[in-house]
Amino acid sequence: MSSRLRGRDILHGQDDDAQSSQAQPGAALSPAQQNLTRVFEQNRHKQQKQNGAKAPEQAPEASTKGKPRLLLMGQRRSGKSSISSVVFHKLPPSETLFLESTARIQKDSMPSFMDFQVWDFPGQIDIFENPTFDIDAMFGEIGALIWVIDAQDDYMEAVARLNVTILNLQRSYPNIKIEVFIHKVDGLSDDYKLDIQRDITIRIQDELSDHGFENAPVTFHLTSIYNHSIFEAFSKVIQKLIPRLGILEAMLTNLCRTCRFEKAYLFDVLSKIYIATDSAPADMASYEICSDYIDVIIDVTEVYGGWQRSPRYRENLEGPPWNQKLEDQVATNWAESCMVLSDGNKPIMLREVDKYLALVAIMKEDSYDKMPLVNMNVEVVVQGLKDFFEITKSK
């Protein structure tokens, strides 16, 4: 996957890496940072203790250790490879028609804010029947199992296989999140979609409670690669893997209150999955516009992002009537990463956090007049977000 923001990465991202490798835990941390570190550590120890009995003896490979894993499973032709290609490789949905059937497990490492992996399983494989699979190595790391069901096909067999899988997992790995994507719902009426969802949910929950598992962590999503629902569903899945998500949400909620934003999202730029949002109810329309806006910025960046201004052109820009250095003429020092466009009367603002993340907010009409104040608040939150990921990273 090519990083479309790479031009900007080079401009703004290098320092982050250098800083992170030098950061000393506890050294020169603010009280808030120390507190977050302490709470995070406590939580991690607690989780380790809880998982202690179930944890596999065998240590996972060093290269994959600590990387959450998303396993895509389901029947043949249910749409697993299409989902992975559209969300993580930017394949246009219509081109998934030409994807070949997956013959072996496809493992993709996603360079992202949390470096997760996506494993795409061939539809015909039954991992519990096949003794060559090391189940411990597969499910030992934290992550989620995404089970894809084709809603346009007969789903009885898919549901039966899912039930067997959940029951097997519940016994050994009760903490693995199971996310059921009721997929290809494009073209189905709203009533029919809900009927299918209800039917599948009941079939799975009945089976689980028959076996004594009342509160298994199973969640259902209606998805399609032909609209934003697949990104929305992945956002929800990824959010469950983020430690201390509540802190991120609180930061964004506070930002919305102080800057009078209507909605703020923290996006993983490459996949356009949102990592967190403020506490106001999320609606598809606001997510769609923010996510489309990222595309606009990426396209503009591709054209102008890494563009070096010639000394003469720079002199013109900094000369009369402005008589100011270019950096001082813009709202922030990262002029190319912070732009404001007007949608109707609501400006949208994007601010790059680091090379993977961007903060996108829908502003209210009057908040545009207070741009310097808004920028100042955004700057503080961006710094807070960087600290958050610095502290919670690779622990």
Ligand SMILES: Nc1nc2c(ncn2[C@@H]2O[C@H](COP(=O)(O)OP(=O)(O)OP(=O)(O)O)[C@@H](O)[C@H]2O)c(=O)[nH]1
């Ligand atoms: N209508 C519709 N078709 C979809 C959607 N997602 C995938 N498809 C189609 O479903 C077909 C099968 O998709 P694949 O991604 O190859 O399915 P798979 O689950 O990876 O199949 P195996 O590799 O055989 O296990 C393709 O023709 C896709 O275009 C969707 O959301 N809506």
